[in-house]
Amino acid sequence: LAHYKYYNNKDLLEPIEKYVSLIRKVFGPGPDQRHGYPGHPEIELALLRLYRATGNQDAYHLAKYFLEERGNPTGQEGMYYFDWEMIKLRGESPYKRPDHYPRSFSRWYGQSHQPILEQETCEGHSVRCMYLLVAAADMVALSHENSQKLDNAAQWQGAIVRLWDNMVDKKMYLTGGIGAMAQWEGFGIDYFLPAGTDEGGCYAETCASVGIMMLAERLLTIDLDSRYADIMELCLYNNVMTAMSLNGRAFTYVNQLASSEKDKSLRSDWFEVSCCPPNLIRVFGTLGGYLWHFGGSKGDAYVNVHLYTNATVTFDVDGKKVSLEQKSNWPWDGQVAFRLSGAQDVDLTIRLRIPAWAKNKYTLSPPSQAAVIKNGYLVLSQDYVAANPAFSLTVHGFEPRYLSPHPHTNQNTLTLARGPIVYCVEDADNAWETNHFKNIMIRKDSQVSEERCILESAGEPYVALQSVCWERLMDQWHSKTAGVEPGVDSFANATGTERKLTFIPYYLRANRGGKGHMRVGLQRA
């Protein structure tokens, strides 16, 4: 991600720079300029990437203007820019508006309801919100790097982190999906996280979680903290990977946590607005950029390893080629073997992410008394690295564990996870199910066993989980005369016969036929 060599092609670059210069002439703070910003934030991050690659000043200052001006309530003739455009420029009724605005003046749809620095919660279209914050994080990173110093970089970083925390703690599904509301493809109120359409929502757009990954990748460069990498990994293995079928031919936009008769667990061949399929391909094509950050010079070179897989990174430290290779069976097992080459005399520090679910438990081999975990990264000192060009890390905590969403979501459910993988149940394994597992209950104290499987059609290895479940008996409801009363005399949940229940990784759903019944969170018995 740090290399943009193709930008050195002048024939390609010139028209882009002319275009940027034109846009900067039209939009800006001057009296004859439009005090506007884009409806769908995206150009900001592209402009900052252009600046980073070429040093184009127009690109930087235009992006900065868009970020700073956004949400100014009196920006254009004393009005919000988009209100001014609608009323003054297009002469439209303020009550004429697109389908994704629930009401007139839903400025929060595009995060332009107030200046970004003042926003306390993630609102509106979730992809736009992520792309906007990615650009804001880029601007902070450029300030940290002294490339373009901001007076208020700390304030910008504070706003981004505040919105990150709101998103993760109050507006994110256990699968890393965000956005409960289909109408505006975006965030609902805090803790409004229904599992599916028949509960009132669950959009969890693929592109939105791609946006989270992009944002996490930026945040890791300005504040190395495993919480960003943890969420990046959660999104990758769950809400993002579930969006493509194993044969690579079918996709999802929406990644619900429970199917219903109206919205079965299926993928589609194509979409009218086909943003998610190519976005997914782009992520897979640039995955290497999410694995690690590296750099520095002799004396303080570093590799910060965020994700574990099979990969090698080779980079230049003051003219010396350094390579770090990692080999693992991640995400199924926690052992990762590292091999370093070319790092003699480089003074390299290696930082290895210890995910939150590992609860600080790991084994380093050869061991090191000096190695400590700092902000979720195990720091291998220059001395350790120099002495051990081959070493291995075993991350613990791959036992299946039960997760629960926040109680204020009103989701009284248990979800199985193992390492970074979130599990679901499907009728493909549990053919007896007829109601989308809506009345299937599980218990936290049931034994869970693992089975190493291979999904034959794709040669895809995975770990299935087995446990037991019970049906919530609805007799008291089914025997009720229709139309008599809205509730019933309260009763204890009655559970039917014990049944075996097989769980598979959420990302593998809808690859093996079946009726399209699927659920991530099951009722607590």
Next chain:
Amino acid sequence: LAHYKYYNNKDLLEPIEKYVSLIRKVFGPGPDQRHGYPGHPEIELALLRLYRATGNQDAYHLAKYFLEERGNPTGQEGMYYFDWEMIKLRGESPYKRPDHYPRSFSRWYGQSHQPILEQETCEGHSVRCMYLLVAAADMVALSHENSQKLDNAAQWQGAIVRLWDNMVDKKMYLTGGIGAMAQWEGFGIDYFLPAGTDEGGCYAETCASVGIMMLAERLLTIDLDSRYADIMELCLYNNVMTAMSLNGRAFTYVNQLASSEKDKSLRSDWFEVSCCPPNLIRVFGTLGGYLWHFGGSKGDAYVNVHLYTNATVTFDVDGKKVSLEQKSNWPWDGQVAFRLSGAQDVDLTIRLRIPAWAKNKYTLSPPSQAAVIKNGYLVLSQDYVAANPAFSLTVHGFEPRYLSPHPHTNQNTLTLARGPIVYCVEDADNAWETNHFKNIMIRKDSQVSEERCILESAGEPYVALQSVCWERLMDQWHSKTAGVEPGVDSFANATGTERKLTFIPYYLRANRGGKGHMRVGLQRA
């Protein structure tokens, strides 16, 4: 309700009849007529009342046309009437629409998405839906009475009952409120019944429950079944009565089941669209009409008693004045003393509602072997009535009971009720509460004690309930580092110290000051 003597005033009637005649000229099936119907159903029930009072044929046929034509997908030039009005008549963009349409062409907002006879679920604006069904029920009643015979009366009755059942079983709050969605003041999807604003909705408009009472009153004339009267009573004592303060000076439109910081438990002095306050006054002014139905002639006269209170009805049976008086301390106690006069030689049958929560338990004094419950009404035969001009009924089941909403609402809650009264908790009695009772848990097996109280400012007697509660400890959530993961490792609900909890009738809420914290359904511990 059966008397409309003021319609005999010709000076008043003539302009009304002229107006109806004009409307009937404009709207109808003819080639030069508009094939339309009102956006807010209401004139239909007024027209049928006019017909019932005066026999005006225009009124009947216009109402019938409006009911039958509504929702015709090809009614006007091959279009839905309102689509035609918008596009052809007003030349508006189909994407220009009012704030209460979530998307373009949300025809269900006004129940015109399909013909009424084909509708399977209650949709859209809940008051409109109720007023529409009231008119449909009036049309069926007129057919039953052979006043205006319908070929398909059974089909109409079937549609009304189907929608009633959908409403009560899947779209009604425990308080008799309907309509979860503020945006369109109406119904959400089945089982979408959040308790308050911070859970995603709860409109439960006062007028909508008034509409349910009106519909129940009609249905009791065409199909005497206690389920309609039970819901009528539930609405009256809870969602309707809660809408006015005890001093008669403050009102609510929205009757949420749980307060939040955004929407505290309060009433307002007035509203911009002030439909609810006068509607409430109208209900109180015509309350006598909901208590009982009576009529017939010598040999088969009847009084069907739906609601119990202190009241006397006097009516004419073939020139003879018959009076039935009831005296009770309802809704606090189940004993009702009846005294009949003038019924000698009339052959009167009296039917007394036994509410569903009484579970068929009652005491009749003097007793009768012959008295049986039919469709929820205890039938006192002509012989019994003739022999006992004074008798009393004691309805059992006034012990406090716990109610639960349907599990698919995701409301894992317990609500206390006693007789027809649904209870809530308020900070006025439980001043320790600071978070709208969101984390307060109760248990079904806790003892509940009663206290007879008087609300001093209004001299209003009521029964308070006392039990115990526990706080759901949120330590695992509060101690979580921000922004790390969307869920936590699942844990059993930890409960804090046991505390006393006082419950008061929901309709009495917000009469005694306090912070405006209130909740009807409390989490199950």
